[in-house]
Amino acid sequence: MADTMRAARFEAATRRLDVVDVPVPVPGPTEVLVRVEACGIGLSDVHLLEGTLPGPLPVVTPGHESAGTVARVGALVPGWVQGDRVLMAGGRNCGTCRWCVRGRFEECEAFEIVGFSFDGAWAQYVVVP
Ligand SMILES: [Zn+2]
DSSP: OOSEEEEEEEETTTTEEEEEEEEOOOOOTTOEEEEEEEEOOOHHHHHHHHTSSOOSSSEEOOOOSEEEEEEEEOTTOOSOOTTOEEEOOSEEOOSOSTTGGGTOGGGOTTOEEBTTTBOOSSBSEEEEO
């Protein structure tokens, strides 16, 4: 695997979207690296680029409707192996708020949307929980 990849990077201040070379992200112990094989353009992506739904990061890789193949697995990830084909969730819950500890992840008080709060899948690779 190469050390760099192509990614569409959106800069909020200029509202520019440029395809550039960036380092391939490294998954943490509870994350996997996925080789992106498809990623849609969601209406939220359009709103991000238009500026009507600003994200929290000055620069981010958009893309939250994606599918691909697991390329690397974090040391503590159970059940997934390199080569598994996956459809990725639209974000990640915190795991610690009053709703997450009750298993009501969809009501997480600190839910982070992929492509907004962390880099998404308009790239060759993406790291997901
Ligand atoms: Zn939570």
